Amino acid sequence: MSDPLPLFRSFVRVVEAGSFSAVARQAGTTQPTISRQVAALEAHLGCLLIQRTTRRLTLTEDGRAFYETARRALEAVAEAETSVGRRKGRPTGTLRLAASTVMGRLHILPRLPRFLERHPDLNLDLVLGDGFIDLVEQGIDLALRVGVLEDPGLVARRIGLSRRVVAATPGYLARHGTPAVPEDLRRHACIVYAGLATGASWPFQGPEGHISVPVGGRLRVDSTEAVRTATLQGLGIGMVPVWHFVDGEFETGRLALLLRDWEAPPLPIHAVFPTRRFLAPKVRAMIDFLAEEFEADARLSGRG
Secondary structure (H helix, E strand, C coil): CCCCCHHHHHHHHHHHHHHHHHHHHHCCCHHHHHHHHHCCCCCCCCCCCCECCCCCCEEEHHHHHHHHHHHHHHHHHHHHHHHHCCCCCCCCEEEEEEECHHHHHHHHHHHHHHHHHHHHCCCEEEEEECCCCCCCCCCCEEEEEEECCCCCEEEEEEEEEEEEEEEHHHHHHHHHCCCHHHHHHHHCCEEECCCCCCEEEEEEEEEEEEEEEEEECCCCCCHHHHHHHHHHHHCEEEEEEHHHHCCCCCCCCCCECCCCCEEEEEEEEEEEEEEECCCCCCHHHHHHHHHHHHEEEEEEEHCC
């Protein structure tokens, strides 16, 4: 075997993706091709690396040992290439970036002209959606996620902070009164966000420490952008990330900021990418760009 590295790469990717077909989609080839490459590697090594069934792939003892060695070998090759400058040029290729629909609409798309002008050899495949995205399965290079990360198989860099505020329209407050402390929210129509980690309880930190207040109302929605819209329509009180407000809603009086002495704990904004992969220049370029942009924006840096 003259060059085993392509087979090493296919094997490592199959292990990390848990699927021959997923790796084939990422590589732009077919599942039988990837399967043949792994089989050729097994023949070369003279041992079985992966047990294949119709439902799952399982590493053999030899496969587990070889995976760690192969991964380190590929990382060493990538590091060697970088050290001599083969990857130190301008970022090139196509970057697949995933984000929520509202983050993409409000804070990524408006910034793309500057990014693409800065990197003329780079193309961008922007994947927007509010559902869970498996980075490896869908071939995503980089994703933005708001909140505490629960997947230990991802590498993350914090690039911003998401403050949350409680707000309502002056019209709603004129009809129903203004809450003075978080406990008053129990008597109000609150717009419940189905994706909140704490459920229908709003967390606060303030003069009396940390508390959690059960809230309820006639409207429950599955996106934070819908919470913002419903709040602006006077349907109730909403808890909304500050970075959703880009049209001067508070400055113009369309919304009133409530419970100023109390605030929900802010949530981190992370740039996340699959673990054990070489951080390509195109990925690093986008991470650095967004970190720089978010730091300059008070709504995304935690200052606003």
